[in-house]
Amino acid sequence: MKTLIIMLVAGLVLSQPCISAATSSDNSAARDLAAAKSLAFGGVGVAGMMSEGERNLRAILERPDASQQLQAALAHATPAGTLYILVGLRRCDRAAYQKVFDSLSRPNDDVEVVRGCMISKESFRQLLSQIQDGRFDDYLSRPPR
16 A cells, blocks of 8 residues: 555656646747747748748647737747737637737838748738738648648
8 A cells, every 4th residue: 555655646746747848848839939030831941841930830729728828929929920929819719810910010120931942021011911811821721741
């Protein structure tokens, strides 16, 4: 009996870091998404691999609290991070998306965009318009590569 209790306690103690690590990993995806330096969907680069930003957004969208995570990350997001967050909110919570979209300031800044092997700068406002038109919606419907 004593051995059983010790094993149960040891199991509980050992399982705690896993819970902590999972929570940290979830927060990490939102934090990394908010810090994105460029916007990239679909295959990018010579190998056509998924961008880190898209990977982080997909990870967040798999969570039941995706909308809350995205909205919380918005407060400290870069322009590229803001655009990723808007694409995610449009996907998972259209009402929250519209509220954020309507209240968002629209700077004249350019944002680095990666499309395939091409890297360019595009206007933040122009990218907002593309998001509003649903031009990024399809990317998240495709299976990850």
